[in-house]
Amino acid sequence: MTIADQVYTFGTGENYHLQNYLGVHPANGEAGYTFRVWAPHAEKVQLIGDFTAWREKPVAMTRNEAGIWETTTSLAQEGQLYKYLVTRNGGQVVEKIDPLATYFEKRPGTGAVVKPLKEKKWKDSLWMGRRKRFGFKKRPVNIYEVHAASWKHHNDGSPYTFKELKEDLIPYLVEMNYTHVEFMPLMAHPLDMSWGYQLMGYFAFEHTYGSPEEFKDFVEACHQENIGVIVDWVPGHYTQNDDSLAYFDGTPTFEYQDHDRAHNYRWGALNFDLGKNQVQSFLISSALFWIEHYHIDGIRVDAVSNMLYLDYDEGPWTPNKDGGNRNLEGYHFLQKLNRVVKDYHPDVMMIAEEATAATPITKPIEEGGLGFDYKWNMGWMNDILRFYEMDPIYRQYDYQLVTFSFMYAFNENFILPFSHDEVVHGKKSMMHKMWGDRYNQFAGLRNLYTYQICHPGKKLLFMGSEFGQFLEWKYNEGLEWSNLEDDMNAKMRHFTSQLNAFYKEHKALWQIDDSFDGLEIIDADNKDQTVLSFVRKGDKGEMLLCIFNMTPVERPDFKLGVPVAGVYEEILNTEREEFGGVWKENNTVTATEEEKWKDYEQTLTFTLPALGASIWKVKRRFQSKKKVAQKKVSEAKKAKK
Template sequence: MVNAASTGLSTRDLYLFNQGELFHSYRTFGAHPIRSGEKQGVRFAVWAPHAKQVRVSGSFNHWNSENHAMELVGETGVWSLFVPGIGPGELYKYEIETLEGDWLLKSDPYAFGAERRPDTASVVHDLTGYKWRDEEWQKRKVNGSPYNEAMTIYEVHLGSWKNKGKEQFLTYEEMAGELVEYVASMGYTHIELLPILEHPLDQSWGYQVTGYYAPTSRYGSPEQLMILVDKCHERGIGVILDWVPCHFCKDDHGLRRFDGTPIYEGTDWKRAEKPIWGTLSFDFGKSEVQSFLISNAIFWMDVYHIDGLRVDAVASMIDLNFDKPPELHTFNRHGGSEYLDAISLLKRLNETVFHYYPQALMIAEDSSAWPAVTSPTYMGGLGFNFKWNMGWMNDILRYIELDPNERMHHHNLITFSLVYAFSENYILPLSHDEVVHGKRSLLNKMPGTYEQKFAQLRLFYGFWMTHPGKKLLFMGGELGQFDEWKDAEALDWMLLDYPLHLAMKDYVRTLNTIYSNQPPLWERDCDPGGFEWIDVHNAAQSMIVFMRRGLTGNRFTITICNFSYQHHAEYRIGVPESGAYRTLIHSEDAVFGGSVQEVPRLLRSSDIPWHGREYSVAVEVPPFSFQLLTYEGGAGVERLV
């Protein structure tokens, strides 16, 4: 046993780690190229509190660890060793002798790099050499507010957006060219990456992690990932990372029983097991686990300039018995099923992230009815700033799959979301989870003929884009894919050879552009004063009409949706102002594959009271159509004709 000073470790840092308060623990743990005295080498540090001994085995010692035993630092449970004469690129693992005398071979929980699967060694890496060029982006973020800004998120699985063949992936750097330019050209404001933390199984899509501090080597080096993020920022695109603190996989080289005992998952096996996923939950009440997880969130923002995290499966964290059979149920000290330690961790996580990164996006993927998820912790909330609106998503997908003749009986599915739309700061997700496992693609969820499917998908996208809440669309949705997402293959880009699919892509791009240019559609997403129903009760005709208001002046848009087969040659809607209304987009415009050859671009109001308003406009409404109008004003509108 040695003291911290002799290892180059900070006594204070190790104390904070044991207290759950070392929020940059990645600077202490793992493999760090450093100079010790006159010698250059690598310092290794690992937490293994119940190990009898720990050694470092690697390429530098031909995987013979006999001469590289680590030393226990005080009473901290931390082991350390400085190895002179080695540097970045070395492969290594920890050999750990358990209390029973067994030997385990483990990857480094804090490794900055990893071998490409199926190999599992950690890789020494120096993350300090990259020269970032995103100063302008960082300054812009400081002056912004995500609540009243446009946000259209393109959700991407890097392995299957495009590839070169089976398991022949594009690199992060190649994505920095092709993917980023595509996303920018389509008008998205953000990219959200399915988890890129190192994971052993491709089919897990990254949601079962072994290397929390290592970007997966499937797509190249850490520096190449930095290039990808940097390029996104250069093009004005934010980067959100799917992050998975709810569980980890059981692979032998990973965190499970790391030192022969359950130090990451905890000793209560019923609480640790997640049987539906075959994984283990973290012990969220353990101080060192808190340091590990909160530091990991900070790490991706510190080192890779990630703009935000979408925190996966929050419902499974805050409920001790989420999707567990009765024999695995456990209860908290009050007799309830709330996982109090997980709730405390999430609050502390968000407080810490916003302390260091006030403009960060912390997004909860939460399917529960837990209240105040996006309220500050000082008001009793969990402290996230956005939450996926799973209720809206489930209702609208259920509605849109109905036979149009049945929709009149389920009108509440498209209106109910506005009852609670402002109770949280919402993102409206059309994510990967909705286009896999037999759920069908978005296009194939639509009933009817080939042309009707496209018409309804255009209608659906229009409703989604103008409904309060930020937007997220999984890759391929813009192409009108017929097939479900195939995680081992590239998207069906050949569909763009067919007119309706190409037109769908153009339609989505146009929607994104109009959305970004119309502040009423996003300035007051979190404010009930920014939304107003015009026609909400017309279930018989499956019609809805609503208005979105901006922050300044008399700026508003009007959304008209017809979810039925019916054609209305003259459908009258009440409007709040006299004057001219311009059609911003019409989903049945022939340029998007629709049936209307010439869209009326300018509509004039009449002094005919309607829908409780003094004025009204008459609109032709085709079947399965969406129209978006904007108010142009009263006097002087002749110049617009």
């Protein structure tokens, strides 16, 4: 693409690789570097840095018709720091970051680094080929969510870098049988307290976590172990720090013209003007940059509701031109984002964190949807956690909290999340949420995770929850790995590992996640005993019978109708001793009996463990006596003819 084309498409919102033009680049055919920055209403922009003694000898920049300032200088050398000295519209002089920088100095500094990105010779072609061939819709997706700065800390309190995470985290992911790892934002941000959700540099890797090269090596190593990598990304709002994107040239540049729309009062941030063409080029280029430069397998778009609804924030708002609350610019931007990403990379997952039902999130764009692949099922998450926190005595009265999700399970393509948001700010850890004494808390947690695995939808679990960490997550500390010295926590981690392996092994749990073709409810009315049962089905006849006892009462001689006559084998019992329970072995192999039970002609009788989940498969099928008799009658009639 020529320079003229770069400038033109930037202005039309169709420059999807903006980093190839703006930012810093080796000078074309001469020594030094070329710097370009968009500041359309600035009175003057100068380049400052190590090579100008900062403000002592600034380098002048010239402005083109698109509001882009440019200079080429032989003074700059690789590894030096730089910023832009912007004389804003109105005369105020401020030092600004390079919005297209791919490297920044260590915090608290915000200087960009003169350092062109180096291309990697990737060794993950096998993974990338499989990803392209098989996609992810009919594949297992079980995500381990990680905050890179707090998974593990050194003795001095410093977090692991990705070089160290490659050595420790990847073997852990393999051991725990996860299919994907998802990182909270890895883009440059000025404050750890934001967890990375108030970004500064949309093309820069956060220096706290190591170097971009280390992260690329991490992704490559994940792919070599058949693990996908997903990254959170925040296109709705950004940090309001004055040295970053905020009012870059003294006027609303990246943010909305309207003051209330520009300011995110709830989060103390600024909202992108998603209807501005240049902002669209900037953001879509950022998304594609992370996908292409780092071989990312998925992007989770944060806070989609904030981009969709004008009244989502706590401040004043003005209805749209139709009198409604929909942010029309945000709606069309998200459609455009997904359309462009899918045009370039149809095998990359696009995931929305969105909590409302007013807009179809995963429906096709041509049907009025946003075109995401998945939406976090926040309703399911809230209902199910309320239920499992409840004293079992009262669960029969709120049984709909468990069953209601089946009413809308296929309205969208869902991910079932137990994320970082559920284990902070006094909400308690996943283990601490569970009812009862320590034994019953672990039993409840095993039951809950098994229900998540069996329920239609892809899965996500936040770090530390897999072994039942008791304390809430703290962004500035490592996980409580010392918990694993306790036998119950160690068995909980073993259980989660085995449950994850079980999920991957059984296609019925992930092949058909988007329709009732993969689900058959057996009994969702057993409020008195608070037992739920259903069947999950694969596309080639595989079938799993899933039963959940949600009270601490063992139920011997529990009888249940089943759709297939045969011999059944219990293949998972959450109350086994090896998992922290009291059962030494599973239920014995059991044959069905011909008996009417609701709409079923066959029943299965077994012992249902207290506060336990029990999963069965058909070991051998046989025809019921009724079907055999019908067959004989049919054959006799044919013989008479």
